[in-house]
Amino acid sequence: MNKQKLQRLEGTLGIHAAPEVDLACRMPQFVGLGEHPGPRMRKLKAAVVGAGSVGARIALHLARQQIERLAIIDRGRFKAESLLTQPILPAAVGRWKAEHIGQLCQLISPRTEIFLHAGRFEELETFALEGFDLVFLATDNLGVEVQVGQSCRHLGKPLIHASVHGETLVAQVRLFRNEHDDDPCPACAFGMEEWRALQAETAFRCELTESGEPAREDRNAPTVSVSFLCSLAADLAMVQMFRLVLHLGQPVENTIAEHAGFTSRTVVAPLKVNHECPVDHQVWKPAPAPACLESCSLGQLAAMTNIIDPAIQVDDLEFVQSAVCACGSRFAVQRFLAPGQRLGRCSTCAGRLQADPFRTYRSVTRRQAASIWRRALGDVGAAGVRWVVVRNDATAVRMGGGVGPSRVHARPNDANSLRRIRCANH
Numbered sequence: 001m002n003k004q005k006l007q008r009l010e011g012t013l014g015i016h017a018a019p020e021v022d023l024a025c026r027m028p029q030f031v032g033l034g035e036h037p038g039p040r041m042r043k044l045k046a047a048v049v050g051a052g053s054v055g056a057r058i059a060l061h062l063a064r065q066q067i068e069r070l071a072i073i074d075r076g077r078f079k080a081e082s083l084l085t086q087p088i089l090p091a092a093v094g095r096w097k098a099e100h101i102g103q104l105c106q107l108i109s110p111r112t113e114i115f116l117h118a119g120r121f122e123e124l125e126t127f128a129l130e131g132f133d134l135v136f137l138a139t140d141n142l143g144v145e146v147q148v149g150q151s152c153r154h155l156g157k158p159l160i161h162a163s164v165h166g167e168t169l170v171a172q173v174r175l176f177r178n179e180h181d182d183d184p185c186p187a188c189a190f191g192m193e194e195w196r197a198l199q200a201e202t203a204f205r206c207e208l209t210e211s212g213e214p215a216r217e218d219r220n221a222p223t224v225s226v227s228f229l230c231s232l233a234a235d236l237a238m239v240q241m242f243r244l245v246l247h248l249g250q251p252v253e254n255t256i257a258e259h260a261g262f263t264s265r266t267v268v269a270p271l272k273v274n275h276e277c278p279v280d281h282q283v284w285k286p287a288p289a290p291a292c293l294e295s296c297s298l299g300q301l302a303a304m305t306n307i308i309d310p311a312i313q314v315d316d317l318e319f320v321q322s323a324v325c326a327c328g329s330r331f332a333v334q335r336f337l338a339p340g341q342r343l344g345r346c347s348t349c350a351g352r353l354q355a356d357p358f359r360t361y362r363s364v365t366r367r368q369a370a371s372i373w374r375r376a377l378g379d380v381g382a383a384g385v386r387w388v389v390v391r392n393d394a395t396a397v398r399m400g401g402g403v404g405p406s407r408v409h410a411r412p413n414d415a416n417s418l419r420r421i422r423c424a425n426h
Helices: 038-042 055-064 080-084 097-108 142-155 192-201 227-246 298-305
Strands: 007-010 045-049 069-073 113-117 134-137 159-165 170-176 202-208 214-218 255-260 265-270 285-287 311-314 318-324 330-337 363-365 387-391 396-400 406-409
Touching (some): 007 097, 038 227, 055 069, 055 227, 069 097, 134 227, 142 170, 142 192, 159 227, 227 255, 298 311, 298 387, 298 396
Parallel strands (some): 007 406, 045 134, 069 113, 134 159
Antiparallel strands (some): 007 113, 159 170, 170 255, 202 214, 255 265, 311 363, 311 387, 318 330, 387 396
């Protein structure tokens, strides 16, 4: 399956947008801050992963700060029970969360660029979050928590994770700076119970999708909470964001802030890295890219970075050494391909070929790609390559980056004509 881009929402029609309002007329001059915070807020670019009870409120808060760019990522639709905890009206039931909240944000702040993805985070391109200053995470899905945490770590983006525990009236916000390889990540706090729950979250059904990959179904139970607690978590996340961006008070990098409703106490503590964490903690350090990456070979890219014995990741592609057929035949491929890309038919039995999973690599070493090490990437399946990552156990360097998002024009915003954003899993 090819990775997807964020889609830009172009114009919410049928409802009058908010008039132009000067942020300075309500934004306070914070104590200790020399300049007014308005101009800095208006330059902010933020992404919100999860547009439910907590994330939707964060997105609406960000729109009211008139930030420059806002992305909203969520794979779900609003249900009738969403009215109990989420900031919506009955007319929103059945709509995509990402698009509905995105349109509300656009109406509140017409100057803000709104980007959407009504699908799974894992469907997005690796560099989907590159154009943002920081990321908010508001989901109860452990798998997404790991994926977003690792993406922010690779790109060096601060991550603010807001969550609730309804049974104890606890609202919690963790802020991961993601500046150094030894900074903590969300998975650093996982114990055996969380890892078992992560494995139980997802099941793979026997049938295959059109791309040849196993069909996937989530087994997440919905969050049980109350609306005011979700609102509190969103508010705390915004406080931590203001402190981070405007340098207010004590540093908040790599801290956890937790408010306990039963005792009305708020506790702040440092987050610690877990050196046994199985998640990749490397920050991909940006480096100048050649004018045309596809004309470079893997060997040339390795030499440019001076990284010893590197593994090289080429865009969102996989290096396939060989393909196999159900009849037992094997065929050499030695090319970069998109995950799930069809490989044609077997010359022996005309059966469908599949990439050999034991000879398919997300990152490739010189030994694995010896036959094409000196060939231009464009000649071995990577024409139009936008970025590469060259790494070993000690360091990682990225060259190039993502491309711009797609554009989506919204139809009139009424109950029957909200434009649906198509995505692979719907």
